[in-house]
Amino acid sequence: MAFDAGKPDLDCFPFEQWSRILAKSWRRPAIDQLYEGENGGYAALKFEVSAYLRSARGLECSPDQVILTSSTHEALEVLSQVLLDEGEEVWIEDPVYHSALQAFIRASVIPVSIRVDDEGFSLEQAIEKSPHARLVFITPSRQYPLGQTMSLSRRLALIEWARANNAWLIEDDYDSEYRYRGQPLQPLAARDGFERTVYLGSFSKVMFPALRLSYIIAPKALVEPLLAAMQSSGKQASILAQPALAAFMASGDFARHIRRTRRLYAKRYSVLVAALEKYGGDLFELQHYDSGMHIVAHFKPVLTSKISDIEAAKRLRKHHLITAALSQFFRTKPKPQGLVLGFAAVPEKAIDVNVKRLTDLLRQ
Secondary structure (H helix, E strand, C coil): EEECCCCCCCCCCCCCHCCEEEEEECHHHHHHHHHHCCCCHHHHHHHHHHHHHHHHHHHHCHHHHHHEEECCHHHHHCCCCCCCCCCCEEEECCCCCCCHHHHHHHHEEEEEEEEEEEEEECHHHHHHHCCCCCCCECCCCCCCCCCEEEEHHHHHHHHHHHHHHEEEEEEEEECCECCCCCCCCCCCCHHHCCCCCEEECCCCCCCCHCCEEEEECCCHHHHHHHHHHHHHHHCCCCCCCCCHHHHHHHCCHHHHHHHHHHHHHHHHHHHHHHHHHHHHCEEEEEEEECECCCEEEEECCHHCCCCCHHHHHHHHCCCCCCCCEHHCCCCCCCCCCCEEEEECCCCHHHHHHHHHHHHHHHHH
């Protein structure tokens, strides 16, 4: 099924190396692995994660700052419980992805939506709307789902505000591996030096979603409170794949896989943009930023006058074209109309064919 956003390509995954490492890690497992495992995650994997982030993202963090979780959703729930009291407010971007929104709601805190613009999250607008918030959830390297990068001036302003107000920033760096032009962007946490910033990452997109492994890189002052909260709540990432993933990263196979998929996705990105312009130039205004695993195709008036993006997504799904309606990511009005199109898991030849199918169906 084409265009499902967030799905990585699995045909190119090195399953032979992975299965060999996985089998070896469980041939004679350490006895402590067979009980509950270590609170916060497998020590060797924490070491590899910190080494990878130091090399790939310029983040100076120690293995002790790494806390492994089963998902970003779980990480946000735990962070909310530790950093806020019930009923307190957290600023979130608008648009935002639903899993993050639901995590804050489940944690009994109040998400306050701040509309992003071309420079990303606006601190000025946030203070005006909700002056007493002490926590911010942001995607500064690549806003989800729109794709723009938060400007440097706004990043610096957020860090200054957090330090001055004893507040916290949660940075979700969900697909930073996939930037197709220029140098990787420096994370907010690197500029802040982990003084007031918590960094989130996941293996779902660079490995495969069923792995169910994500991570928190926490300021040292938050490590013990977070570990205590996870232990008391029973939240803990499964140990099953952690030793294998540590060995997979140490072997160099992980880095090679990322380099391979970055080249592959860059080609598919270009093919998708070209196909949308070729077949749907009259229907869509493209929003794309040479990065990530999806792009946003905004509806032009000729399309919005005939169909909503929610109805369009439903209609396309019946024909096995899995898209997301852009309006569903927004909490405040007006809600732009468009489709979020994933390309990572779609072969290049299939992209062209399916874009033509998609535009033909919408014209009907």
